[in-house]
Amino acid sequence: MKRTVTVTVLNQSGVLNRITGLFTKRQFNIESITVGPTETEGISKMTVIVHVEDERVAEQVLKQLNKQVDVLKVTDITDQAVVSRELALIKVLTTPQTRAEINVIIEPFRATIIDVARDSVTIQVVGNFEKIEAMIELLRPYGIKELSRTGQTALTRGSQKQVTDLKQYSILK
Amino acid sequence: MNAKVKTKAKPLTQAMSGADLFIEALKKEEVEVVFGYPGGAVLPLYDALYRNPIRHILARHEQAAIHAAEGYARVSGKPGVVIATSGPGATNLVTGITDAMMDSLPLVVFTGQVATGVIGTDAFQEADVIGITMPITKHNYQVRDLKEMPRIIREAFHIATTGRPGPVLIDIPKDIATTLGEDPAFVTEVNLPGYQPNTAPNVLQVKKLADAVAQAKKPLILAGAGVIHAHASEQLLSFAEEMNIPVVNTLLGLGSFPSDHPLFLGMGGMHGTYTANMAMYEADLLINIGARFDDRLTGNLQHFAPEATVAHIDIDPAEIGKNVDTHIPIVADAKEALEKLLETDLVAPDANEWRIQLKESQKEFPLWHSEEEEGISPQRLTKMIHDITNGEAIVTTDVGQHQMWTAQYYGFNRPNRWVTSGGLGTMGFGFPAAIGAQIAHPEDTVVAIAGDAGFQMTLQELGLVAELNLPVKIIIYNNQALGMVRQWQEAFYEERYSQSLIPCQPDFVKLAQAYGIKGYSVTTEEEAESVLNETLNSREPVLIDCRIKPKEKVCPMIAPGKGLHEMIGVKP
Numbered sequence: 136m137k138r139t140v141t142v143t144v145l146n147q148s149g150v151l152n153r154i155t156g157l158f159t160k161r162q163f164n165i166e167s168i169t170v171g172p173t174e175t176e177g178i179s180k181m182t183v184i185v186h187v188e189d190e191r192v193a194e195q196v197l198k199q200l201n202k203q204v205d206v207l208k209v210t211d212i213t214d215q216a217v218v219s220r221e222l223a224l225i226k227v228l229t230t231p232q233t234r235a236e237i238n239v240i241i242e243p244f245r246a247t248i249i250d251v252a253r254d255s256v257t258i259q260v261v262g263n264f265e266k267i268e269a270m271i272e273l274l275r276p277y278g279i280k281e282l283s284r285t286g287q288t289a290l291t292r293g294s295q296k297q298v299t300d301l302k303q304y305s306i307l308k
Numbered sequence: 309m310n311a312k313v314k315t316k317a318k319p320l321t322q323a324m325s326g327a328d329l330f331i332e333a334l335k336k337e338e339v340e341v342v343f344g345y346p347g348g349a350v351l352p353l354y355d356a357l358y359r360n361p362i363r364h365i366l367a368r369h370e371q372a373a374i375h376a377a378e379g380y381a382r383v384s385g386k387p388g389v390v391i392a393t394s395g396p397g398a399t400n401l402v403t404g405i406t407d408a409m410m411d412s413l414p415l416v417v418f419t420g421q422v423a424t425g426v427i428g429t430d431a432f433q434e435a436d437v438i439g440i441t442m443p444i445t446k447h448n449y450q451v452r453d454l455k456e457m458p459r460i461i462r463e464a465f466h467i468a469t470t471g472r473p474g475p476v477l478i479d480i481p482k483d484i485a486t487t488l489g490e491d492p493a494f495v496t497e498v499n500l501p502g503y504q505p506n507t508a509p510n511v512l513q514v515k516k517l518a519d520a521v522a523q524a525k526k527p528l529i530l531a532g533a534g535v536i537h538a539h540a541s542e543q544l545l546s547f548a549e550e551m552n553i554p555v556v557n558t559l560l561g562l563g564s565f566p567s568d569h570p571l572f573l574g575m576g577g578m579h580g581t582y583t584a585n586m587a588m589y590e591a592d593l594l595i596n597i598g599a600r601f602d603d604r605l606t607g608n609l610q611h612f613a614p615e616a617t618v619a620h621i622d623i624d625p626a627e628i629g630k631n632v633d634t635h636i637p638i639v640a641d642a643k644e645a646l647e648k649l650l651e652t653d654l655v656a657p658d659a660n661e662w663r664i665q666l667k668e669s670q671k672e673f674p675l676w677h678s679e680e681e682e683g684i685s686p687q688r689l690t691k692m693i694h695d696i697t698n699g700e701a702i703v704t705t706d707v708g709q710h711q712m713w714t715a716q717y718y719g720f721n722r723p724n725r726w727v728t729s730g731g732l733g734t735m736g737f738g739f740p741a742a743i744g745a746q747i748a749h750p751e752d753t754v755v756a757i758a759g760d761a762g763f764q765m766t767l768q769e770l771g772l773v774a775e776l777n778l779p780v781k782i783i784i785y786n787n788q789a790l791g792m793v794r795q796w797q798e799a800f801y802e803e804r805y806s807q808s809l810i811p812c813q814p815d816f817v818k819l820a821q822a823y824g825i826k827g828y829s830v831t832t833e834e835e836a837e838s839v840l841n842e843t844l845n846s847r848e849p850v851l852i853d854c855r856i857k858p859k860e861k862v863c864p865m866i867a868p869g870k871g872l873h874e875m876i877g878v879k880p
């Protein structure tokens with residue numbers, strides 16, 4: 136099963152190494168990890184997407200992270216109302232004929248073309264995991280030359296009432 | 309030696325070097341002794357030590373220094389302090405740090421580092437000690453700024469000794485040790501928002517445990533080293549006696565409950581007693597106090613305590629539910645939890661039948677060994693050592709058959725007298741650990757029981773024993789083999805003794821003599837008894853090479869992958 140865990144850490148040197156080292160030592164499988172500063176100076180937040188076998192391992196992930204001296208807070212937000220976003224840069228092969236088609240495909244995703252070359256375009260898209268997956272699948276037939284994704288970062292919603300994440304990326308509009 | 313340098317070479321201002329600061333901080337922590345070995349990167353620290361009276365024990369190898377610090381910490385309850393130089397000095401500590409991490413021993417380890425300006429350039433004797441020790445320490449630090457040193461040292465001692473104890477490492481670049489700084493403000497308070505170990509039990513869970521006790525028909529206590537760390541032996545005894553509940557110990561928990569007590573069932577696990585293991589198998593309530601359900605204890609988890617409601621008291625929340633599903637989790641210091649439990653309205657369980665069943669099992673399946681008269685029986689030898697020391701000695705072991713025989717037959721009745729490497733199973737541990745234990749308790753009889761192979765991993769410390777005239781008693785259970793390996797090859801590899809028989813052994817007696825230590829070699833139990841009688845209570849070091857029956861096995865056993873109820877070698 137897949138869990139989304141946020142980890143608030145003191146921004147000490149080596150702290151990222153500590154966390155990833157822990158995942159290696161305990162054989163927890165990371166799908167993605169993002170890190171960045173928070174609203175408080177000296178404190179960073181990581182968002183880790185981790186694959187675990189069962190509840191027991193999921194609990195171990197939280198407990199082992201909590202044991203780290205530099206870790207201030209660990210939360211499994213998988214079952215909470217969250218907003219989660221990821222940014223992807225996708226370089227797609229183009230020909231004069233396909234360029235227009237690609238434009239049509241990416242538009243509903245609110246993606247933008249940020250670089251154009253003779254035989255390719257680079258597209259930037261921001262969204263949750265599923266949205267990005269969906270767009271990549273649509274672009275795949277054209278030939279993806281390069282792909283770079285940041286991994287997801289997430290916040291719990293201000294109001295925990297389940298407001299569904301508006302699915303703004305239907306190609307039917 | 310230090311007397312003539314009384315006037316400190318301090319400049320006129322109040323400036324102090326990093327090294328002076330280090331010494332001041334150790335004094336503030338009331339460190340009485342440090343174990344270490346000098347080298348280039350720690351020369352400034354050693355220079356400061358030269359001018360300051362903190363006792364330093366010069367081991368002959370860094371691995372031995374840290375094992376000695378572990379032995380010291382194990383029997384004294386105080387943190388063991390270690391110093392080693394950068395690069396090879398630091399990497400020689402890796403086994404000891406891991407050992408301390410596995411067995412929850414409080415250590416503060418200082419390593420030298422190359423100067424800050426050249427870190428990362430593969431400088432002479434540079435090693436990425438922070439990276440290397442990250443997964444084997446409770447926490448580690450590199451001092452990047454002199455101003456940070458007092459805070460870091462205070463935090464390190466705090467982290468090492470509180471919550472679940474463990475090793476903390478501080479890496480000090482050479483230039484930091486020589487830099488002069490303002491007289492710093494020494495901190496006494498620690499401010500670690502990410503480190504707040506909980507010691508007080510949740511009252512509702514304690515109540516739940518009390519209810520479970522009242523309901524149980526087949527209750528059992530499993531007591532581990534957490535009881536010893538928490539100084540909770542007395543409370544354990546009261547609880548067990550008041551509720552009339554039988555007790556099993558883990559390997560590292562031996563001594564937390566008197567072995568001669570009628571409620572004691574012995575050690576559980578791979579080489580535990582049949583009754584201890586069957587009790588865990590059949591119990592309907594298993595109360596784990598300060599043990600971590602290690603695989604050598606549980607055997608195949610599928611067959612571990614299948615009938616039991618499991619209660620687990622542990623200071624480390626991550627241990628609860630890690631290996632065994634737990635119904636009553638109590639995150640707390642063992643002593644506080646037991647005290648709270650004893651204050652509750654406890655109702656003793658109706659477990660008379662259970663106790664009778666266990667007593668009968670103990671009668672029918674006692675620990676047994678070959679009664680053959682010829683040669684020295686290691687089990688009888690261990691009982692002999694017990695008798696001659698009145699069961700009062702501090703006993704350390706190395707790892708292997710002799711370790712299991714000592715655990716089975718010495719009979720520990722008090723906590724903090726038993727020193728062994730449990731989690732990591734480190735050969736070479738026992739002898740230097742005995743040195744550390746003797747330094748902590750100079751008046752007590754300290755016996756180091758070792759295998760002939762493991763002793764050769766750290767035997768250079770004979771030099772240290774001789775130098776300090778430490779009355780450590782080294783007893784080698786000499787079976788001319790890597791005995792435990794040989795036993796497994798006999799049992800599981802059709803007697804293919806691949807690399808487990810040592811064709812060339814030193815003359816251990818002469819070896820001892822080379823260091824100026826009395827040595828004896830004994831080949832019969834009569835000889836052994838007379839030499840042990842003569843030497844065990846003496847005030848000088850001695851080495852006794854005991855030629856034990858080379859083929860003796862450790863029985864009974866749970867084979868790897870098997871369950872608690874599948875013990876073999878239960879009867880002659």
Ligand SMILES: Cc1ncc(C[n+]2csc(CCOP(=O)(O)OP(=O)(O)O)c2C)c(N)n1
Binds near residue numbers: 760
């Ligand atoms: C450092 C290390 N290397 C290897 C082992 C594996 N090992 C466990 S017991 C053992 C044999 C020990 O032989 P000896 O010290 O003579 O003790 P005995 O079992 O004969 O009592 C070995 C090699 C270990 N535990 N530690």
